[in-house]
Amino acid sequence: MDGDRFPNGRPALVEADDLWLTVPARPGRVNPRDGGARGDGALTILHGVSLRVAEGEAVGLVGPSGSGKTSLLMLLAGLERPTRGTIRIAGTRLDTLDENAMARFRRQTTGIVFQSFQLIPTMTALENVLVPLELAGRSDGMAAATASLDAVGLAHRLGHLPAELSGGEQQRVALARAFVTRPRLLLADEPTGNLDTRTGAAVVDLLFSLQRQYGTTLLLITHDTALAARCGRCVQVRDGHLEDGRLESEQPARPSAP
Numbered sequence: 001m002d003g004d005r006f007p008n009g010r011p012a013l014v015e016a017d018d019l020w021l022t023v024p025a026r027p028g029r030v031n032p033r034d035g036g037a038r039g040d041g042a043l044t045i046l047h048g049v050s051l052r053v054a055e056g057e058a059v060g061l062v063g064p065s066g067s068g069k070t071s072l073l074m075l076l077a078g079l080e081r082p083t084r085g086t087i088r089i090a091g092t093r094l095d096t097l098d099e100n101a102m103a104r105f106r107r108q109t110t111g112i113v114f115q116s117f118q119l120i121p122t123m124t125a126l127e128n129v130l131v132p133l134e135l136a137g138r139s140d141g142m143a144a145a146t147a148s149l150d151a152v153g154l155a156h157r158l159g160h161l162p163a164e165l166s167g168g169e170q171q172r173v174a175l176a177r178a179f180v181t182r183p184r185l186l187l188a189d190e191p192t193g194n195l196d197t198r199t200g201a202a203v204v205d206l207l208f209s210l211q212r213q214y215g216t217t218l219l220l221i222t223h224d225t226a227l228a229a230r231c232g233r234c235v236q237v238r239d240g241h242l243e244d245g246r247l248e249s250e251q252p253a254r255p256s257a258p
């Protein structure tokens, strides 16, 4: 099912409805929503979050530390399951998938970029970018991985290990790896958080350039308001709730009642 369409005719790629996420509180952790008591009980991180994102849209997720941004991203990635609520990505209900189907779906549909790069330290840049292609059973892996590293300006670093690369170069390898399968959805969690301002700006320019070039839908967590402002739309997360900064004219058009 296609779900809502946006006024520009684009279908919704992400449709999250009434998501709740409750986890066992970490032992000894002070639960701020528990009057500061040492909570041994459950912690509700997301409180009925709903979010629709159009295909090709770029959305910045901002909000205080601990407000639930990463948790929401983990749900959309299918790396965590909501306690309640439904998630559709590209029309597929994630909660109906078993672990294997979820992993397959994620490989085909979703790319993820982390603050800490998450490259495999024993593999070269080229080998890191090859991983998702090999998992997808692609026979043209070598050519595609090389082209992807070329697209992020690292054609001269194919044989380098992550430890032999600067932080900015490592994040560019991570971008090459995330985009190499042309995912429809890219989730980025503080992609510039470990980089100095200048290097971060170059990585972000690259990220938006690839996102536009491939028409990728982007959800980007950031504490940097200037970076969030570069997204077409900004969503505030506060205490597990969303406040949407979208312009009224951009609200998804709901099908009219028959």
Ligand SMILES: Nc1ncnc2c1ncn2[C@@H]1O[C@H](COP(=O)(O)OP(=O)(O)OP(=O)(O)O)[C@@H](O)[C@H]1O
Pocket: 023, 024, 025, 026, 043, 045, 063, 064, 065, 066, 067, 068, 069, 070, 071, 072
């Ligand atoms: N598995 C878990 N068990 C217990 N508590 C958790 C778990 N995962 C997240 N939390 C808590 O839930 C809250 C939200 O975490 P989350 O990482 O989603 O916030 P965030 O908005 O991304 O924060 P930051 O900006 O600091 O990265 C935090 O208080 C965190 O400690």
